[in-house]
Amino acid sequence: MSKSIFLSLVFHSVMIVLTALSLPFMIKPPIDLPPILSVDLIQITDKTSIPFAAKAAKTLEEIKKKEEERIVSEQAPPTEKKKEKPDRIPLPEDLNKEKQEIIKKKQNPKEVEEQIRQASEFEKKEIFDPNKIAALIDKSKEDAAKTLKKNKKLTQSNVKNSFSNALTLSQEDALKAQIFGCWSLPLGLPYQENLLVRIKLKLKPDGTVLRSEILDHARMNQPGQSFYKVLAESALRAIRICQPLRVPPTGYEKWKDLQLNFDANEMLKG
Amino acid sequence: MRKIFFFIFYLFIFNNSALALVEVDITRGNLDPLPIAVSPFYIEPGSKDINQDGKVIKNIGEEISKVIEVNLKRSGLFNPLKKDSFVQNPDIAHVKPRFEDWRLIKAQALMTGKVTVSDEKLRIEFRLWDVVAAKEMVALAFSTNPSNWRRVAHMISDKIYQRLTGEEGYFDTRIIYVSETGEKTQRFKRLAIMDQDGANLKYLTLGNELVLTPRFSPKNQLVTYLSYFRNMPRVYLLDIETGKQEVVGDFPGMTFAPRFSPNGEKIIMSFAKDGNSDIYTMNLKTRVVEKITDHTSIDTSPSYSPDGKYICFNSDRSGLQQIYVMRSDGSNVKRITFGKGLYGTPVWSPRGDLIAFTRVHKGKFYIGVMRTDGSGERLLTENFYQEAPSWSPNGRVLVFYRETKSNADGSGFSAKLWSIDLTGYNERLIETETDGSDPSWSSLLSK
Numbered sequence: 001m002s003k004s005i006f007l008s009l010v011f012h013s014v015m016i017v018l019t020a021l022s023l024p025f026m027i028k029p030p031i032d033l034p035p036i037l038s039v040d041l042i043q044i045t046d047k048t049s050i051p052f053a054a055k056a057a058k059t060l061e062e063i064k065k066k067e068e069e070r071i072v073s074e075q076a077p078p079t080e081k082k083k084e085k086p087d088r089i090p091l092p093e094d095l096n097k098e099k100q101e102i103i104k105k106k107q108n109p110k111e112v113e114e115q116i117r118q119a120s121e122f123e124k125k126e127i128f129d130p131n132k133i134a135a136l137i138d139k140s141k142e143d144a145a146k147t148l149k150k151n152k153k154l155t156q157s158n159v160k161n162s163f164s165n166a167l168t169l170s171q172e173d174a175l176k177a178q179i180f181g182c183w184s185l186p187l188g189l190p191y192q193e194n195l196l197v198r199i200k201l202k203l204k205p206d207g208t209v210l211r212s213e214i215l216d217h218a219r220m221n222q223p224g225q226s227f228y229k230v231l232a233e234s235a236l237r238a239i240r241i242c243q244p245l246r247v248p249p250t251g252y253e254k255w256k257d258l259q260l261n262f263d264a265n266e267m268l269k270g
Numbered sequence: 271m272r273k274i275f276f277f278i279f280y281l282f283i284f285n286n287s288a289l290a291l292v293e294v295d296i297t298r299g300n301l302d303p304l305p306i307a308v309s310p311f312y313i314e315p316g317s318k319d320i321n322q323d324g325k326v327i328k329n330i331g332e333e334i335s336k337v338i339e340v341n342l343k344r345s346g347l348f349n350p351l352k353k354d355s356f357v358q359n360p361d362i363a364h365v366k367p368r369f370e371d372w373r374l375i376k377a378q379a380l381m382t383g384k385v386t387v388s389d390e391k392l393r394i395e396f397r398l399w400d401v402v403a404a405k406e407m408v409a410l411a412f413s414t415n416p417s418n419w420r421r422v423a424h425m426i427s428d429k430i431y432q433r434l435t436g437e438e439g440y441f442d443t444r445i446i447y448v449s450e451t452g453e454k455t456q457r458f459k460r461l462a463i464m465d466q467d468g469a470n471l472k473y474l475t476l477g478n479e480l481v482l483t484p485r486f487s488p489k490n491q492l493v494t495y496l497s498y499f500r501n502m503p504r505v506y507l508l509d510i511e512t513g514k515q516e517v518v519g520d521f522p523g524m525t526f527a528p529r530f531s532p533n534g535e536k537i538i539m540s541f542a543k544d545g546n547s548d549i550y551t552m553n554l555k556t557r558v559v560e561k562i563t564d565h566t567s568i569d570t571s572p573s574y575s576p577d578g579k580y581i582c583f584n585s586d587r588s589g590l591q592q593i594y595v596m597r598s599d600g601s602n603v604k605r606i607t608f609g610k611g612l613y614g615t616p617v618w619s620p621r622g623d624l625i626a627f628t629r630v631h632k633g634k635f636y637i638g639v640m641r642t643d644g645s646g647e648r649l650l651t652e653n654f655y656q657e658a659p660s661w662s663p664n665g666r667v668l669v670f671y672r673e674t675k676s677n678a679d680g681s682g683f684s685a686k687l688w689s690i691d692l693t694g695y696n697e698r699l700i701e702t703e704t705d706g707s708d709p710s711w712s713s714l715l716s717k
Contacts, residue, residue: 037418039425039716042411166292175294183299184378187347187693188435188666192623200291227436237378237402238299259293266297 166254171247178246183238185264186230195264197232199239205252207244212236215259235262303349304434306342307377307401310335310353311394312360312384320387320416330419331360331385334394337423338381338430340467341441344689345431345667346696351377369404377401379434383426392416396426398433408433420469425716440662441466442716444510445669446484446493447687447709449473449702454676454683461495463510466662466711468701474508483527484508486712488576488620488663489534493710494518496528505537507554510712518552519559526570532578538562540570540583549583549600562600573625574598575618575642582606582616582625582642593627595642606644615657618642621665624692628657628670637670639692650694663713667691669700671707 167175189195202211214220214236220229239245239260247255311331320327327333342348357371362382372380383396391413398408408429412422421442428439449462461474461481475481475497484495491510496503503525505518518528524542531538536551549562549572563569567587574581582595588605591612596603607613611631618625622642629636629649635656638649656672669689676683685707687700700709 037415037421039418039422040413041425042413167294172294176296176298179294179296180298181300183296184304185299185301186304186435187301188431188437188664190437190621190623230434230436233400233403234299235296237400238296240402241378255292257291259291260296261293262296262299264299267299267301 166251167248174246178242179238179260182242183262184234185267186227186234187268189227189231189264189268191265191268193227195227195231195268197228197235197262199232199235199260199262201239201245201258201260203245203247203256203258205256207247209239209243209245212239231262231264235260238262303347304378305349305351305376306379306381306430306434307351307356307372307375308335308339308342309356309358309362309380309382310360311396312362312382314384314386317385317387318389320392320419322417322419327419330387331383334383334385334419334423334426335381337420337467338427341424341427342430344467344696344698346691346693347431347435351375367399367401369399369401372399372401379407379430381426381430387416390415392419392422394419394422394426396429398430420465421715424465424467428714428716437666438664438714440664440667440711440714442714443663444712444715445687445700445709446474446486446712447671447702447706448481448484450685450705450707454680461508462702462704462706464702471703483708485527485529485710487530487534488532488713489530491712491715492530492534494528494530494537496525503541505539505552518554519557527572529573531574532576538572538574538581540572549581562598563596563603564600571615573617576620576622580618580642582618584614584616593625593644606640606642607647608644609647615659617659617661619661619665620663624665626659626661626668628659637668637690639668648694650690650692651688651697656688658708660710662689662711669709669711671709673707 198215200213200215201209204210214232216228219225220232222228245258247258310329311334313329313331317330320330339350343350355375357374358367360382362368367380367382369380378401380399380401381396382399383394385395386393392415393411393413395411396409397406399405400407410426410429412425414422424442427441431437431439431441443466444463445466446461446463449460450457451460452458458477459481460477461484462471463474464471480498482496484493486493493508493510495506495508497506498504499520502520503522504520505525505528506515507518508515518537521539521541522543524547526540526547528537528539530536531551535555536553538549538551540547540549542548546566547568547570548564549569550559551562552559562572562581563583563585565585565587567585568591569583569585569587572581572583579598580595581598582593584591584593586592587594591614592605593607593613593616594603594605606625607627609629609631611629613627613629615628616625617627619639624639625642626637626639629638634652635654636649637651637656637659638647640647650668653672654675656670659668659670661668667689668691669687671685672688673685674683685705687702687706687709688697689700690697700706
């Protein structure tokens with residue numbers, strides 16, 4: 001019995017010695033690394049409300065006052081209305097008046113020449129229709145159609161009305177070119193997502209923005225759509241930088257409500 | 271009847287024009303970096319100077335803003351404006367800025383902030399403003415040890431980056447790499463770690479053993495690397511937070527590039543058994559090794575997809591080295607590259623949408639990216655010799671190493687770390703004390 005205990009002790013101690021001798025090479029000494037120090041993060045947005053600097057507050061008030069004055073003067077624009085008349089706005093009433101005038105002057109041969117000229121201008125407007133067909137073929141419109149398809153949320157207001165002629169192609173191009181220059185595209189956007197932001201604007205006659213509204217606002221709060229907020233903000237920034245927008249001098253009633261569809265997909269997908 | 275028809279037709283037109291809203295599609299924009307003004311941090315009266323590593327940092331406010339500025343500029347997405355043009359002084363940290371002053375210098379975003387340094391506490395407050403909309407975008411404060419100021423600067427950079435781009439930043443991160451010194455034929459290799467901007471360099475090994483392919487875990491601050499002990503490759507695990515390291519196991523002579531699974535529970539690598547190189551995984555808890563591929567060809571460089579469902583790897587089973595994708599159990603192997611030349615070192619993006627790779631064609635080395643099905647291949651950079659791309663945690667930037675051609679006598683050789691973003695235009699050298707190779711980017715430290 002004592003012999004077996006002795007043998008057991010001997011073999012166990014041999015094993016312990018062997019382990020102690022052989023295992024250390026498996027262990028590497030710990031590396032002296034600088035510790036990663038913790039940083040406490042405190043939300044301060046709600047805790048503090050920074051006042052405006054005295055000067056800034058004054059200037060802001062002045063700007064506000066000026067804006068209010070401007071709005072008031074634009075809301076009572078008898079002179080502006082007068083200005084609109086000679087600009088040949090294609091309103092049905094105006095057209096009728098023009099026709100009446102032409103009929104009155106029919107007897108005068110010199111006036112007939114004018115009538116022919118007027119008629120040809122009228123025809124030009126008729127000829128404008130094929131251009132509108134061309135507008136439908138325009139690549140940008142194809143893209144819009146694609147993005148609208150993606151949205152799968154087609155409403156009546158979303159569908160472009162081919163009968164609407166508020167902006168001619170060149171006017172639309174001028175507006176586009178202006179906004180292209182102002183829109184700093186956020187480059188970190190995930191390009192496989194739907195990157196379309198639709199912004200509805202209420203414009204003043206001089207092209208400044210009275211009100212802007214993001215149409216898919218709810219998307220901002222959806223999980224995994226934080227990029228959408230960034231995209232929408234960049235679009236709003238572009239509008240603010242660009243204003244007053246390059247809108248036609250006439251036809252305010254037709255373009256006072258304007259929708260801008262900012263689509264970053266094409267740019268980022270390359 | 272005809273009149274009714276025309277009446278309906280007229281109503282149809284009238285109705286449409288009444289609803290018509292003029293729509294204009296904006297499909298192009300400005301791809302220039304966003305102009306941002308980074309105002310120096312205002313130092314609160316009574317604040318002390320920071321004493322770090324024997325150096326006294328007097329103007330900590332300016333130093334912090336410099337780190338942020340460099341970070342934003344290096345990303346290629348921002349254009350920090352020159353401080354000479356600033357109209358307002360840093361003391362605007364207490365008040366709302368005069369936005370019109372910042373609009374004058376074409377800034378679209380503005381960062382202001384203030385610092386308070388007491389004996390053992392550093393408090394940094396910052397605010398990000400949308401200059402055009404004249405509103406606050408983010409306001410945060412950080413409190414930490416004064417010696418930790420650089421890290422806070424990186425964290426602020428991340429917050430700004432995230433708020434203005436919509437994706438997570440990558441500035442509060444580290445890069446581990448193999449530091450190389452000595453002649454080309456007899457390189458002295460040590461494991462080194464630094465902040466992503468090259469600061470806070472620290473050597474982790476002495477250089478008496480050959481170290482290769484350090485790889486960060488995507489989940490935490492663990493690193494796995496290969497080191498040779500008595501001419502046998504041994505895989506180690508190193509915990510960056512504690513400095514502790516342990517041996518995962520000894521493997522046969524031809525063992526390559528151990529890499530973590532997305533959940534950090536396994537490592538995946540390739541080694542040659544019975545003369546044939548295949549892909550294996552090892553469970554770090556149970557230490558059970560599992561064979562994933564079983565093919566007579568050479569299968570190497572495995573990398574998991576972020577969801578852990580797929581593995582990309584390179585294999586010469588088609589005759590030439592190409593990239594393949596399979597399920598994580600080894601089934602459904604599919605070749606995804608068919609281009610000319612050789613493809614290797616595939617690495618799945620943390621975002622899951624792309625695979626980065628090295629391509630060798632006509633004696634040139636390219637770093638490129640493609641979709642996970644092999645489509646949309648884009649070669650980002652071309653050089654004499656470059657390889658081993660590693661993704662930043664947000665999947666926007668790649669770090670890799672590039673070697674120069676040496677002269678006949680072996681002189682003129684160098685190996686440097688470079689970074690490039692997905693656009694391929696923002697290529698930058700990462701300054702390191704010595705030559706470097708095999709870089710690996712960590713996840714965000716603050717995660």
